[in-house]
Structures are given as C-alpha cells and as structure tokens.
Amino acid sequence: MDKRGSVDRVMLTNFCRSLTNDLSILLDAAAIAQLNQMHEVIQGWMREYNFDPQDPSVKVLLAGPRPARENCIQTTYFERLLGDERKRNIIYIEELYGEEKSKSIFARWFLDEELSVSFYNDKDRMHRDLLTSEYVKQQINQLIPS
DSSP: OOTOOOHHHHHHHHHHHHHHHHHHHHHHHHHHHHHHHHHHHHHHHHHHTOOOOTTTTTEEEEEEOOOOTTOOOHHHHHHHOOGGGGGGGGEEEESSSOHHHHHHHHHHHHHHHHHHHHSSTTTTTTGTTTTTOOOHHHHHHHOOOO
C-alpha cells in the first residue's frame, strides 16, 4: 500500500499470480472431494431407487446458487453419467425459487420440448428465443452492420 492506503496494482497482480499454482492445486482437491461426495450420494440413490442412468426418460434438474457456468462440475458429472448424447436431459436453474416453483419451471421446460417437436420437429427450438429466427437475425445484421 502507498501512503494514501491505495494498493499498487502491479504488486497485487504479481502477488495473486504467485499464488496461482497453489490455488489451482487446492481448487482441484476441493473439486475432487466434492465429486467424490456427490458420486457417493448419487450411487446410493441409484441403488435405493433402482435408477438406470441409461434410461432415456431420465431427466436431471440441478438448482444452484447462481446462473450456470460453463463446465459446471455438477452438470459435467451428470453429462458423463447419462452420456453426452443425453446432456439435453439435464437442466440447471438458478435457485431463486422454492421447490414448487422449481417443479413448475421443470414441467414448463418439458412442455416446451413437446411443443417444439410438435411445431418444428426440433426438440430445442422452444428452448431458444422463439422470436429470434434466422430471418430476424438477418434483420438485426442489416440494422447493425459489422
């Protein structure tokens, strides 16, 4: 810190980067511990309920404290468990609601899938913004040229 109490950005950056390797090791250890515990719980649940992860009707709803991030550890786990070709059966929602609201969101997601197939023969169409068709994208490109 300087005399005004400000932090020197270069020194702070250098300090943070000096910790990167150790931090990565600790983060990996924490992730492995979390995965091991989650795996133990899921395996127990699978045995108790005679759950077959290869059953194509299986859906997974994950609720987390913040919006999903790329390579979310829980999502990645279930993608591996169900198989990459069934990752669309995994839904991640931000935990903003109670259990009933989460169930309602889950039900609407699957209703959208059925509507999507019925109208467009595309399971994912209703999971994208319905108004953003290829034509609309072309219009946006015309309005805002690159």
